[in-house]
Amino acid sequence: MSLGMIPNRPFRPPAVTARDKLLEAAVKLIRTSGYAATSVDQLCAEAGVTKGAFFHHFTSKEALGVAAADYWSASTSAFFASAPFHDLPDPVDRALGYLDLRIALIGGPPEAFSCVAGTLVQEAFRSSAAIRVAAEASIMGNANALEADLDAAIVQCGVSGTTGASLARHVQAVIQGAFVVAKTQPEECAASLAREQLAHLRRYFAMLFGRENQEE
């Protein structure tokens, strides 16, 4: 698996259809400027499509926001589902392997590694129930994908007082928080601050599961 290094679009093939071009424009502009600050005109200009094409595919900017969260979920979950750490025989290695992959994916300016769903929900959780629910599906979908490995690691290591579901939610929370604090930094310091947060999470998990904390 190659991580690919196309800024803002590491997991997805080039967009061909007008709909996909608008979704890619949404990913780029939401990551850079946020959702509310991005206009339909800007989305059309970035995608190179007409406003007629926009409203052919989406009834509103909100509908594009929901579709962008779904598009983001589908592409990121497919990427993580195909990652080689799933082949490791030990569930603790798989859990730490996921964190190592997330650390490896962080680089460049915040708009190259930040989360479309997290940015959408930070802004629009109260104004758009549809966006909130789409962001919940995206972020909690990523959490659900970790749950079985974390449950197996908990059983194997005899960890008490938590669950795979709870640890999986914490992984997603630390990732979201890493992106927020990264955005407070000058561009050249953003990625290292985000990686530092995932490294602390890795150390927490290594301690919970009785491992030496040695990043791959």
Added chain:
Amino acid sequence: MSLGMIPNRPFRPPAVTARDKLLEAAVKLIRTSGYAATSVDQLCAEAGVTKGAFFHHFTSKEALGVAAADYWSASTSAFFASAPFHDLPDPVDRALGYLDLRIALIGGPPEAFSCVAGTLVQEAFRSSAAIRVAAEASIMGNANALEADLDAAIVQCGVSGTTGASLARHVQAVIQGAFVVAKTQPEECAASLAREQLAHLRRYFAMLFGRENQEE
């Protein structure tokens, strides 16, 4: 110290001046709707002041955003500086006491406990250098206030491989991430999901510092 329970304004006296009313309106509306989605007209209506008053005090919405982050910093840092955990003789107890206080402050809907600075920077890190820097000062100012206790705890417990500054940044990152994931939830589930994240952070610190993890 009473935490106070005025929604959106637990740490601050009622606003009297037009400037403070606008800052309180900014805190409330940014927490609820985000920065870009909040208009000058809405800020004036919420504050009960004229547009003339707005532009007497602030040259632009961006200037109010910067001032809101500074106002937020000043009020939250004064609140945390006066908290009783500072009187505990042991630095580990002080570090855990801060986390217990943060957990106790989370309740109600996300707009009652979320962070003005984190919301501002999530949206505007690229479009406004002034807002990014103000959010950095707010969030990293909160981190700096924890650093001495965490350094003392590290020395006392012989923890290697990290620093008080790094752990203090992680505290702020987990708090920010807790607020993002909380916003993905239906209102009645938001606070408990945020508290769960701080509870994991507390367990990490308890393990690092060789303590039983028992929340106060």
